[in-house]
Amino acid sequence: MSEELDIPEEGTESLYERRAFVIDKGQEPLRIDKYIQMHLEGSTRNKVQNGIDAGFVTVNGKTVKSNYKVKPGDEIILLSLVNPEHTVLKRENIPLDIVYEDDTVMVINKPANMVVHPGVGNFSGTLLNGVAYYLEKQNPGLDEDSLPRFGLVHRIDKNTTGLIVLAKTADAAAHLAKQFFHHDVKRKYTALVWGDMEQDEGTVTGHIARHRQYRKMFDVYPDGETGKHAITHYRTLERFHYVSLVECVLETGRTHQIRVHMKHIGHTLFNDWEYGGDRILKGTIYTKYKQFVDNCFELCPRCALHAQTLGFIHPVTKKEMLFESPLPADMAMVIVKWRNYIANRKEL
Incomplete structure (x- = not known):
């Protein structure tokens, strides 16, 4: 052997x-x-x-x-x-927000509440189902195995919005996959988190592995004990006393990395129900404040995280490609509400 x-x-x-x-x-x-x-x-x-x-x-x-x-x-x-959970990809006519496309790559702005690829419990309605339909229109008779195998080189969570790159050829997939492995891809996220950030900028370092009790969650563990090395750099963009708007740059890319690292330093993402961000973690006990927060939850009924910047070297031209996605409406509206709420507070 x-x-x-x-x-x-x-x-x-x-x-x-x-x-x-x-x-x-x-x-x-x-x-x-x-x-x-x-x-x-x-x-x-x-x-x-x-x-x-x-x-x-x-x-x-x-x-x-x-x-x-x-x-x-x-x-x-x-x-x-990793874990190819499906063998046949169902092609579905799903609207796609295509930011860029050529013969080898395509960059898509993913909406909230959309799974990236089929898996247990999500065999339809995924981004990849829509991409398969779209590409088959361009290339009738597209090989069943080609897209699931070579199309995706990274993913973002179901309720995270923002940019994702897909390869249209096997060579492009190999080139992009190596960039992700070597941390050469630029990924910048915008997040609304609970609490007033203690520092204007900083770095969170901590091994990430599955939570010992809740298998759908992840947690930070002491270095060397378990999990995989993870680094997140953050910068505070705006403070609203009870919540903060932050920019996160991934040096590594672990599952739920930003969500887990922010919770680890005491700043759980706003309305992240899996990690406890869907309840009031900072603020007053007054009924009006609770009503205000509930209204914000309704406006942005998901984890407030957006993949805003994506940069990589083009597999063919070898030129640097950089894409920006504006904040989606739900996050933008919540940020405006917090900004106005704090501006109108007489006492803090």
Whole structure:
């Protein structure tokens, strides 16, 4: 048997994980596509060959062809799709806010209440369902396996709005996936959080792993104990005494990273029901204040988080691409309400 190395995933927002194998001394010469198919659960020969052709597989640091024969001592590094929960992608005519598109990539402004890709409980109505429909109109007979395998290289939460990039070719997906792994992608988020930020700017560092009690949540753990290394840089944009508007820049990309890191430092995201932000965490006990906050919750009935800036190197032109998405209406209205509320307060 070969030895499988434990290489930490470098971005849970990425839909790809990195795995590595070292071929043992007793391995007979074997085509690499067959070897990977044997060691990657749920894979098919066609998918493996497509991945090799796209540069998702390296041997001793170099890309190879599908007919390469592994030999003892070879180190194989493989980028594989994380938890492919669906096999058939249902094409659906879903309106898409396409910010940019060319032959290799497309950037979409995702609305709230939309899951990025199909999975358990969400096999329809996702962003990828809409993209599949849209791309099939451009390319009739689109391969069933191509889009789920190569289209997505990262994701954002269901109730997070903002920018997401998708690859239209396997080569583009490989190029973008490597940028996410190496933290070369620029990602800037805007969030409304509970409390008056203690500092104008700062950095939150803390390993993130699944919550020990609530499996749908994540938590911060002491370095080295469990989880994966995560870094979030933040800057305070505006203060409303009871809540603050902040800008968050991801150095790493873990699941729920901003939500977990902000809660960790005592500033849970506004109306983030999974992490307790859907109740009054700062402010007065007066009925009018409670009514005001409830009105804000109704205006923005979701976690107040927006993926505002996305930058990457174009897979073909190699030019830097930078995109900005304005705040969605629900967040913008809530921010105006808080600004007016504080301005009209006689005493704070």
